[in-house]
Amino acid sequence: MSQASREIIAARNLGFKYTGAKKPAIQEIDLSIREREFILLTGPSGCGKTSLCRCLNGLIPNFYQGEWTGELIVGGLDVTTQPTSELSREVGYVFQNPENQLFALSVEKDIAFGPENLGLTREEIRARVDEAMNITSTRSLKDLAPYELSGGQQQRVALAGVLAMKPNIIVLDEPTSFLDPHTAEDVMQAADDLRKELGLTIVVVEHRLDLVARYAERIVVMDAGRIVADGNLEQVLDEKFDTLEALGVGVPRVSLLWSMLRTDGLVKGKVPTHVEDAASALSSLMTD
Amino acid sequence: MITLEHVSFRYPSGLLALNNINLNIQGGDFVAIMGENGAGKTTLAKQMNGLLKPSQGRVLVDDQDTKKVSVAQLARKVGLVFQNPDHLLFSETVKDEVAFGLKNFGYQPEVIEKQVERTLEALGLTEYKDTSPFLLSGGERKRVALASILASEPDYLILDEPTIGQDYLQKERLRNFILQLYSQGKAVVMITHDVEFVAESNPKVILLSKGEIVATGPADSVLSKDEMVSRVSLVKPQMSRLFGTLSKYGLPRDVVDVHRARILLEEKLSEAKATVP
Numbered sequence: 014m015s016q017a018s019r020e021i022i023a024a025r026n027l028g029f030k031y032t033g034a035k036k037p038a039i040q041e042i043d044l045s046i047r048e049r050e051f052i053l054l055t056g057p058s059g060c061g062k063t064s065l066c067r068c069l070n071g072l073i074p075n076f077y078q079g080e081w082t083g084e085l086i087v088g089g090l091d092v093t094t095q096p097t098s099e100l101s102r103e104v105g106y107v108f109q110n111p112e113n114q115l116f117a118l119s120v121e122k123d124i125a126f127g128p129e130n131l132g133l134t135r136e137e138i139r140a141r142v143d144e145a146m147n148i149t150s151t152r153s154l155k156d157l158a159p160y161e162l163s164g165g166q167q168q169r170v171a172l173a174g175v176l177a178m179k180p181n182i183i184v185l186d187e188p189t190s191f192l193d194p195h196t197a198e199d200v201m202q203a204a205d206d207l208r209k210e211l212g213l214t215i216v217v218v219e220h221r222l223d224l225v226a227r228y229a230e231r232i233v234v235m236d237a238g239r240i241v242a243d244g245n246l247e248q249v250l251d252e253k254f255d256t257l258e259a260l261g262v263g264v265p266r267v268s269l270l271w272s273m274l275r276t277d278g279l280v281k282g283k284v285p286t287h288v289e290d291a292a293s294a295l296s297s298l299m300t301d
Numbered sequence: 302m303i304t305l306e307h308v309s310f311r312y313p314s315g316l317l318a319l320n321n322i323n324l325n326i327q328g329g330d331f332v333a334i335m336g337e338n339g340a341g342k343t344t345l346a347k348q349m350n351g352l353l354k355p356s357q358g359r360v361l362v363d364d365q366d367t368k369k370v371s372v373a374q375l376a377r378k379v380g381l382v383f384q385n386p387d388h389l390l391f392s393e394t395v396k397d398e399v400a401f402g403l404k405n406f407g408y409q410p411e412v413i414e415k416q417v418e419r420t421l422e423a424l425g426l427t428e429y430k431d432t433s434p435f436l437l438s439g440g441e442r443k444r445v446a447l448a449s450i451l452a453s454e455p456d457y458l459i460l461d462e463p464t465i466g467q468d469y470l471q472k473e474r475l476r477n478f479i480l481q482l483y484s485q486g487k488a489v490v491m492i493t494h495d496v497e498f499v500a501e502s503n504p505k506v507i508l509l510s511k512g513e514i515v516a517t518g519p520a521d522s523v524l525s526k527d528e529m530v531s532r533v534s535l536v537k538p539q540m541s542r543l544f545g546t547l548s549k550y551g552l553p554r555d556v557v558d559v560h561r562a563r564i565l566l567e568e569k570l571s572e573a574k575a576t577v578p
C-alpha cells in the first residue's frame with residue numbers, strides 16, 4: 014500500500030440499531046480504509062458485518078429504519094445526506110444472496126440495468142457490459158433468464174452488474190458462498206485484478222479465511238457489533254489466533270494445525286497462513 | 302431406504318441434468334454429494350423428495366415410487382432444506398416458522414411446543430424465538446430454515462449447502478447435530494462445496510460431474526486424489542495439500558482432517574527430535 018493513497022472510507026464512532034431490534038447491530042466503529050486496499054471483513058454469524066457493509070453504500074440509513082450514530086464518509090460523500098443513487102456510483106455491492114439482486118429478463122439486460130440508469134451513451138453502456146461479461150466469464154449466459162442459472166452463475170452475473178457501474182469500491186458479501194472452490198478462486202482473483210489494474214478498493218466479507226488470505230493484506234474482525242481486531246492478516250492471525258478461534262472465525266486449517274503443534278512444544282515461530290509456508294516450515298524439521 | 306435406479310433427468314429446456322444415476326441411501330448413512338457448479342447436485346436432491354420425477358428410471362422412497370405418491374406424503378419422510386433460506390421462510394416469528402410443518406402434520410400443541418424448543422436449542426436459536434426471521438442475518442436465517450425441517454424429524458434429511466454463511470462454531474454445532482441424527486438411524490445427505498467441512502466430518506462422498514457419478518468412497522480417500530478433485534472443480538483440503546508435500550518423509554497422503562494430521566505429526570516430530578543428538 015502506498016503512503017500517498019487517499020482515505021476512501023472513514024467511520025467515526027459509527028453505530029446503528031434497527032427499529033425493533035434489542036441491541037445495536039454495530040456500535041463504536043472507527044475504521045479508516047485507504048484506496049486500493051483489499052480488506053477481509055470477518056466475525057461470527059450475526060456480528061454486524063453485513064450491517065456495516067449496508068452502511069457503506071447507504072442502504073443503511075436510507076432503506077433500513079433505525080437509530081444512527083456517528084459519522085461515515087465514503088469517497089468524500091457523507092452517507093447520511095447523499096442519495097443512494099450517488100453512493101451507488103462510488104460503492105458496488107454484491108449481495109450474499111445473488112437472487113436478491115437479479116431481476117431483468119436476461120443476463121445481459123440485468124448487467125446493463127445499472128449503466129442505463131446512469132444516463133450513459135449506448136456505446137458506453139455496450140462497452141461496459143462487454144467488459145463486465147469478459148471479466149466474469151458470463152458472456153455464454155447472456156440470453157438466459159437469471160432464474161435459469163445455478164447459484165454460482167447468478168453470483169458471477171451479480172458481480173458483472175456491479176462492475177458495469179465502475180464503482181471505486183466493491184463490497185462483496187460472502188461472494189463465494191454458492192461457488193465451487195475453483196470458481197470462488199476466479200472471483201477472488203478477478204476482484205484482486207480490478208484492484209491492481211483499476212485501483213479499486215475491495216472489501217470482502219467471508220468466514221473462510223483460507224479463500225481470501227492470498228489476496229487480503231488486512232483483516233478486520235467484528236464481534237457483537239464492534240471491531241475487535243484490525244491489522245495485517247498474517248500478524249493478526251499469529252498474535253490473536255486464540256481470540257479468532259474462540260470467535261468461530263474459520264482460520265485456515267494449516268494455521269490451526271501449527272497452533273496445536275506449537276502448544277505441544279513441537280514447533281516454534283509464527284503461525285503460517287498458507288499451505289506452502291506450513292509445508293516448508295515442517296519440511297525443515299524433517300531433514301531425513 | 303431411498304433407491305435411485307437408472308435415473309436420468311432432462312429439463313424441459315433439453316438439458317440432461319442427470320444421466321443414469323444409481324444410488325442407495327439408508328438409515329444411518331451420512332453422505333456428501335459434491336461436484337462442480339451445475340453438476341446436477343440440487344437436481345439430484347429434488348429427485349429424492351419427489352419435487353422432480355425422473356425422465357427415465359425410478360426413485361423409490363421406502364419402496365414407494367415417487368411418481369405414485371404426492372410430494373406432501375413424501376415430505377413426512379424426506380426433509381429437504383434448500384440452499385436459499387428465503388425460499389422457505391414466511392412466518393412472523395422464528396418459533397412459528399419452526400412450528401409450521403409440525404402443525405401441518407397434525408401434531409398436538411404440547412408436542413409441537415416441546416419439539417420447537419428442542420430444535421431451537423440444538424441450533425442455537427432460542428434467543429431469537431420471538432424475532433422475525435427477516436430481522437436475522439443470512440447465516441441465522443439459514444439455521445431457521447434448517448430448524449423448520451428438522452423439527453418434524455424426517456427419516457431422510459437432505460441439506461443443500463448447509464454451511465453457507467455459517468461461522469466455524471456454527472459449523473461445529475451443525476456437525477454435532479448431523480452426527481446425532483445419523484447415529485439415531487436417520488439418513489443425512491448433504492450437498493456441499495465446503496471441502497474443509499467434509500474433510501472434518503468424514504462422510505461417504507459421492508462426486509457428481511456433468512450429471513454423472515464419477516467417484517464414491519470415504520472422504521479421506523476421495524478428497525486426496527488430485528485428478529478426481531480437480532475434475533469436479535474442487536480444491537483439495539489444506540491437510541491433503543500439506544501431506545501431499547510431506548509424503549516424501551514417509552507420511553501418508555490421504556490425510557484430510559486436522560486432528561489426524563496433528564497425531565501423525567506429533568509422532569513424526571517427536572521421533573525427529575529424539576534422533577537429533
